[in-house]
Amino acid sequence: MNTGNNYSESLPMDSSSTLRNALMLTLLIGATHSLMAALGLCLMFMVVTELFSLAMGVLRSRLVPATCLLASILLAATLTSCAELMAQVWSLQWQQHLGFYGALIALQCVVLEHTGFFQNGWRQRLRLNGLFATLMIALGLLRELIGNGALGNPLSWLSGATQTDWQGWVLMADGGLRLATLVPGGFILLGLLIAAWQAWRPTPTH
Amino acid sequence: MNRTSSIALVVLLAALGLGMTYFVQLGSAQRIKAEQRLIDSGHLLDLIAPDSYDNQPLEHPITIEATPLTNSTLLGGYLATRGDQPVAVLLRSQTPGYAGAIDLLIAVDANGRLLGVKTLKQLETPGLGAKIADWPNAWLRVFSGKSRTEPGDSGWALKKDQGQFDQIAGATITSRAVINAIHDALRYFDEHRQQLLGIPAHG
Numbered sequence A: 001m002n003t004g005n006n007y008s009e010s011l012p013m014d015s016s017s018t019l020r021n022a023l024m025l026t027l028l029i030g031a032t033h034s035l036m037a038a039l040g041l042c043l044m045f046m047v048v049t050e051l052f053s054l055a056m057g058v059l060r061s062r063l064v065p066a067t068c069l070l071a072s073i074l075l076a077a078t079l080t081s082c083a084e085l086m087a088q089v090w091s092l093q094w095q096q097h098l099g100f101y102g103a104l105i106a107l108q109c110v111v112l113e114h115t116g117f118f119q120n121g122w123r124q125r126l127r128l129n130g131l132f133a134t135l136m137i138a139l140g141l142l143r144e145l146i147g148n149g150a151l152g153n154p155l156s157w158l159s160g161a162t163q164t165d166w167q168g169w170v171l172m173a174d175g176g177l178r179l180a181t182l183v184p185g186g187f188i189l190l191g192l193l194i195a196a197w198q199a200w201r202p203t204p205t206h
Numbered sequence B: 001m002n003r004t005s006s007i008a009l010v011v012l013l014a015a016l017g018l019g020m021t022y023f024v025q026l027g028s029a030q031r032i033k034a035e036q037r038l039i040d041s042g043h044l045l046d047l048i049a050p051d052s053y054d055n056q057p058l059e060h061p062i063t064i065e066a067t068p069l070t071n072s073t074l075l076g077g078y079l080a081t082r083g084d085q086p087v088a089v090l091l092r093s094q095t096p097g098y099a100g101a102i103d104l105l106i107a108v109d110a111n112g113r114l115l116g117v118k119t120l121k122q123l124e125t126p127g128l129g130a131k132i133a134d135w136p137n138a139w140l141r142v143f144s145g146k147s148r149t150e151p152g153d154s155g156w157a158l159k160k161d162q163g164q165f166d167q168i169a170g171a172t173i174t175s176r177a178v179i180n181a182i183h184d185a186l187r188y189f190d191e192h193r194q195q196l197l198g199i200p201a202h203g
Helices: A004-010 A015-030 A035-060 A065-090 A092-098 A101-114 A122-148 A154-159 A183-200 B003-047 B129-133 B172-191 B193-197
Strands: B073-082 B085-096 B101-109 B114-121
Touching: A015 A101, A015 A122, A015 A183, A035 A065, A035 A092, A035 A101, A035 A122, A065 A092, A065 A101, A065 B003, A092 A101, A092 B003, A122 A183, B003 B085, B003 B101, B003 B114, B073 B172, B073 B193, B085 B172, B085 B193, B101 B172, B114 B172, B129 B172, B172 B193
Parallel strands: none
Antiparallel strands: B073 B085, B085 B101, B101 B114
């Protein structure tokens, strides 16, 4: 398959993918205020969507299409609740840092199922998941660096150490541009990244 | 794959889902609560040296009804003891700052000396008054070791109010509010020392 030119053809923009992308935007902007939040959300998202797609694959063949939506709602709610509880047991601080964005994963699963995402080939799903993960981590890294001027220590979160006096890797001494960690700054940064991407890979003229 | 079997499957899924969530929640509630307690105590109790007390102060709050003082309100307190001797009292005080209420945690030792002050909640101007929320805090550390007698009652004010303390640059109202709240807490401690420390009155 040739790359580059048919990038825009392999991801058609229609109303269903608009809905899917709109929900992903909420997660992209809301949960990337720090690198650890972005990583945590990515991890939870991958796990929950994989389990969800496995279970729905089994159920879809046994269910009348009318009940598919109800089943997907129940399944998504169960998986997300259990994932949040498990995350709280693993590291309560990390999970609280995510705020309420973990619960949006359930909605995202239902929307993905409704628009037939899980019935695509695994290649396309992998590509979209990879894109989402890269974007989240890149945004999280940039927003934390620019917004706080320093990168917090990830290991201290996982080992539960509280209040180390180490300031993290300091990039800017005076605290950075606070706008970047707020939601408007996230939108601006995402827009800049998209602009840079489009400048680097020009869309083909028709 | 007919209608009834689908509906039965959905009902089964609902039951399984609810059951699984309930059991996971039941199994993890203890650990999550313990972890939350650990986080809270790490957050609130780092004012006093951890080896100077051996009880769980957060488990035994001192009952103070919301007492309005001159410039602030006392919301409650915790007592840290070692053996049976009271080591320190942590008072939670709320005072109106520049843009909203400031919640402070003020640690006083058994002799009335300040061990430290920490900001729990504030809504002050970022970059100016919000500097009280940094931790560790250079400005709040100035108060450690002070007491009601040192400086005297008239010394507990900003330098521009004929007192002894510098303000945070650009945040006079916030600084004044914090100093008044700390002074109120020290005065309250002095007046209710026996009740707070749990020492029986010697008649």
